Amino acid sequence: MSSRETGGTNLDVLEPRGRQVLRFGWATRLRHLPPGLAASWCLVLVVMLWAAAPDLFTGYSGTEGVPGEQLRAPSEEHILGTDGLGRDLYARIVYGARYSLTGAFVAVAVGFVFGTLLGLVAGARGGWLDAAIMRLVDSMLAVPSLLLSLSIIVLLGFGTINVAIAVGAVAIARFARLARSEVVRVRRSDYVEAAFGSGGTFWAVLRRHVLPNSLTSVIALAALQFGSAILAISTLGFLGYGAPPPTPEWGLLIAEGRNYLSRAWWLTAAPGVVVVLVVLAADRISKSIQRTAP
Amino acid sequence: MTRYLLGRIGQAVVVLAVTFTAAFLLLQVLPGDAIMIKFMSPEMGLSADQIAEIRASYGVDRPLWEQYFRTVGNFLVGNFGYSIQAGVPVSHQLAVNLPPTLLLASLGFLAAIVLTVILATLSNLAGMKWLRAALQSLPSLFISVPVFWLGIMLIQIFSFQLGLVSVISPGPVERLILPVATLAIPISAPLSQILMRNIDEVLTQPFVAVARAKGASHIWVLARHVARNALLPTLTIAGVLFGELLAGAVVTEAVYGLNGLGGLTYQAVGNHDTAVLQAIVVISALAFVTINLIVDLLYPVLDPRLGSKLGATT
Numbered sequence: 001m002s003s004r005e006t007g008g009t010n011l012d013v014l015e016p017r018g019r020q021v022l023r024f025g026w027a028t029r030l031r032h033l034p035p036g037l038a039a040s041w042c043l044v045l046v047v048m049l050w051a052a053a054p055d056l057f058t059g060y061s062g063t064e065g066v067p068g069e070q071l072r073a074p075s076e077e078h079i080l081g082t083d084g085l086g087r088d089l090y091a092r093i094v095y096g097a098r099y100s101l102t103g104a105f106v107a108v109a110v111g112f113v114f115g116t117l118l119g120l121v122a123g124a125r126g127g128w129l130d131a132a133i134m135r136l137v138d139s140m141l142a143v144p145s146l147l148l149s150l151s152i153i154v155l156l157g158f159g160t161i162n163v164a165i166a167v168g169a170v171a172i173a174r175f176a177r178l179a180r181s182e183v184v185r186v187r188r189s190d191y192v193e194a195a196f197g198s199g200g201t202f203w204a205v206l207r208r209h210v211l212p213n214s215l216t217s218v219i220a221l222a223a224l225q226f227g228s229a230i231l232a233i234s235t236l237g238f239l240g241y242g243a244p245p246p247t248p249e250w251g252l253l254i255a256e257g258r259n260y261l262s263r264a265w266w267l268t269a270a271p272g273v274v275v276v277l278v279v280l281a282a283d284r285i286s287k288s289i290q291r292t293a294p
Numbered sequence: 295m296t297r298y299l300l301g302r303i304g305q306a307v308v309v310l311a312v313t314f315t316a317a318f319l320l321l322q323v324l325p326g327d328a329i330m331i332k333f334m335s336p337e338m339g340l341s342a343d344q345i346a347e348i349r350a351s352y353g354v355d356r357p358l359w360e361q362y363f364r365t366v367g368n369f370l371v372g373n374f375g376y377s378i379q380a381g382v383p384v385s386h387q388l389a390v391n392l393p394p395t396l397l398l399a400s401l402g403f404l405a406a407i408v409l410t411v412i413l414a415t416l417s418n419l420a421g422m423k424w425l426r427a428a429l430q431s432l433p434s435l436f437i438s439v440p441v442f443w444l445g446i447m448l449i450q451i452f453s454f455q456l457g458l459v460s461v462i463s464p465g466p467v468e469r470l471i472l473p474v475a476t477l478a479i480p481i482s483a484p485l486s487q488i489l490m491r492n493i494d495e496v497l498t499q500p501f502v503a504v505a506r507a508k509g510a511s512h513i514w515v516l517a518r519h520v521a522r523n524a525l526l527p528t529l530t531i532a533g534v535l536f537g538e539l540l541a542g543a544v545v546t547e548a549v550y551g552l553n554g555l556g557g558l559t560y561q562a563v564g565n566h567d568t569a570v571l572q573a574i575v576v577i578s579a580l581a582f583v584t585i586n587l588i589v590d591l592l593y594p595v596l597d598p599r600l601g602s603k604l605g606a607t608t
Contacts, residue, residue, distance in 0.1 A: 135305075139312040142579040146541035150563050151320055151571060231440055235545060238442045239560065251440075258446050265450050272443035279438035 037288050040281035047278055050097035058091040089253075089267060093274055096248035100230055100275075103164035103242075103249075107229035110168025112222050115175020120214075122176065123183030124206055133176065140173035149232065153241050160243045167232040171225045178221050182214030189213075220290040227282030234275050250275050302590060306583045313579040314369070318362060321568040321575070374573035377562075384573045387558055395554035399543045401470065402477030403535075409482040410528075414489040418516060430490060436483035441542050445476040445549035473550050477542045481535060488531060492524035499523075526597055533586035540578055 049056070082088055122133040140148065152166035186192060187210060195205045230250075236242055237251025245252065250271045257267030368375065374384035417429035449472060452458045496502065497520060505519050540555070547556030555574065562570035 135308050135312055136316075138305075138309045139316060139579065142309055142313055142582045143317075143575055144537035144540045144578050144582070146544055147559070147571075147575050147578060150559065151317070151575060154563055154566055154568060154571060155320060227438065231438070234440050235442060238440075239545075239548060241563065251442075254440070254443050254446065261446065261450055262454050265454075268443070268446050268450070272440060272447065275440055275443065276435070276438050280434065283434055283438060 034288075036284055040284040043277055043281045044285065047097050047101065047274075050094045051101040058088065058094050089270055092248035092253055093250070093271055096250050096253060096271075099160055099243055099247060099249040100233060100251075100278075103160055103167070103233040104226050104229040106161060106164035107168035107171065107233065108222050108225050110165055111171025111175050111225055112218070115172040116179045116218055118172065119176040119179025119181075120183055120206065120211065123180040123187065124202070124210060130180075134180065137173045137176045140170075141177075145170040145232070146235070149236060150241075153236070158241050158244075160247070160249065163233055163236045163242045164229075167229050167236070170232070171229070174225070175218065175221060179214065179218050182217055183210055186210050186213045216292060217290065220286050223282055223286035223289055227279040227286070230275060230282070231279055299591070302587060306587050310576075310580060310583055314366070314576050315362075317572045317575045317579075318365060321572045322361070322365070369573075369576065375569040377567055377570050384570050387570065388555075388573065388577070391553065391555050391558045394552065395540075395543050395547070395556065398470065398473055398477065398546065398552070398554065399539045401474045402481060402542065402546075403539055405474050405478035406481035406485060409478055410485040410489055413482065413486045414493060414524075415516065417490060418493060419513065433483040433487045433490070436479050437487075439480060441476060441480055441545045442549050444479060445472070445546055448472045448476055449550075469552075473546045473552060476546050476549070477539070480542060481539055484531060484535065484538075485528060489524060489528050492527050493520055496520045496523045526593075529596070530589060530593065533582060533589050536582050536585050537578070540581075 118133050118137070122130040143151075148170050149163075149166040152169050153162060156162040156165060192205060192209050195209050200208070233242065234249075234251030234254070237249045238255045239251075240255070242251060243249050245256070253271040254268055254275075257264070257269075257271065260267050365375070372385060374388070376382070377384050377387055413429060413432060417426055417432075420426045420429060452472060493516070497515075502515055502519055505515050510518070543554065544556035544559050546552070547554045548560055558570060559574055561567070562574070
């Protein structure tokens with residue numbers, strides 16, 4: 001990556017903008033990490049570990065309840081209490097991380113890959129292709145995201161992956177727009193013109209010069225979209241379009257907890273707090289990436 | 295100016311046409327034959343001839359391009375087809391379900407604006423530095439809260455714990471308090487983020503320094519000099535927020551069990567009633583495009599600096 005960024009670093013020398021921190025080693029940078037950002041990374045790491053190895057974090061099953069232990073209040077045995085079928089809520093949240101995170105990753109991947117590709121082609125080619133792609137993107141943005149997701153779900157059917165694809169499809173337009181504007185910005189710079197001038201082909205220049213230099217903002221958007229994808233997936237799960245009931249998906253946990261709202265409010269509150277924290281962390285990380293963008 | 299106007303309107307029409315075509319392809323062509331799915335089931339006990347008759351009455355036995363142009367024509371005169379599940383015209387369903395959603399959405403938007411102005415003002419006036427920082431980070435929190443969860447939590451806190459808002463047979467106003475709050479909080483987040491940034495930007499302008507030098511207090515500067523300049527650019531995202539508002543209304547209605555577009559959408563998705571969904575998608579796109587067009591055209595009128603080419607630059 002760094003060898004390809006020669007254009008970017010040259011620009012840095014020309015216009016120093018108080019980013020000297022980047023010149024220190026990683027250890028120094030780690031010590032200068034703002035506490036909020038560090039907490040965000042820790043949280044995301046923990047949730048990823050939940051998804052990778054849930055049995056390391058809890059001894060209870062995520063889907064099977066203990067008979068006679070229904071609707072227990074939070075205690076030492078069950079940190080977040082148990083639900084109406086005697087299932088440990090903390091265990092369900094831990095096991096549910098896998099569904100929510102996989103969904104969010106698929107959604108962001110769909111949006112990132114297709115959106116960046118569309119934006120890249122539109123920005124680099126220009127002309128009628130650019131106009132056609134951008135009108136398509138405009139009309140995708142004209143439909144409220146929830147309605148667009150629902151239309152795609154009607155087409156694909158219910159289920160975790162289908163919901164993730166539907167959420168990702170909505171993000172395509174946002175990625176395409178950002179990628180296009182970044183590509184147009186980079187394209188106007190001298191080093192891209194020089195690369196074309198010295199005989200670079202369209203795709204070679206795109207890959208070697210334009211893409212690496214326009215990617216930072218797009219990656220920041222990906223981090224932000226990761227948070228919104230978790231929100232959107234939990235919303236669709238709550239409405240009942242995601243995985244079917246025994247699955248401990250976070251949105252579904254909230255939907256199920258709602259039935260016991262007056263007796264056990266923590267069943268609804270706890271999964272929601274987890275969603276809020278993960279989305280906040282993604283937002284914070286996205287902002288920190290955005291700050292390093294040129 | 296006329297050329298700009300025509301170009302802008304033309305662009306809006308193109309976006310609508312693309313949306314309509316995409317919705318037609320996505321919702322009417324690709325999912326297959328909704329009528330076949332409903333009437334083919336053995337319990338209906340219909341013969342092949344009867345099914346063919348039903349298909350002919352819905353017009354789905356015609357070639358695709360013919361269906362497309364007929365649908366275009368129908369939409370233009372406000373005929374959105376028949377809901378296959380309910381068996382009534384979609385326009386009737388919309389006429390029943392649109393007003394409550396519009397009421398909820400507009401009240402939610404108004405409440406969001408009030409909340410935004412309060413938040414932005416407080417975050418600028420609060421004495422303590424930590425309080426200002428806390429208020430400034432509130433929008434990030436608001437934006438991260440799932441709407442449906444917020445709705446449930448508000449019911450829990452205000453109805454069950456505090457008993458302030460009755461859930462059993464509430465009055466017409468009482469019924470709307472919590473839904474409007476649920477809708478307003480997430481909508482106020484992007485609004486206040488932009489308003490706070492604008493206020494900070496305007497505060498660095500020379501005319502603010504002049505006003506200060508003449509002895510104006512901070513509140514005076516905010517109210518007389520900053521408010522107008524900072525509020526106006528916030529208008530530009532009003533169109534973008536429309537989609538959020540509608541999506542929020544759909545979810546809010548689902549949480550509170552209110553009748554409206556949300557319930558209609560929810561049922562349409564559950565029943566694969568694509569005609570209803572297509573109408574909702576196209577109408578919301580029309581609303582989005584119109585709002586953005588109005589904002590774009592109104593903006594130079596509200597901010598005369600943009601109208602004149604030789605105006606002062608910042």
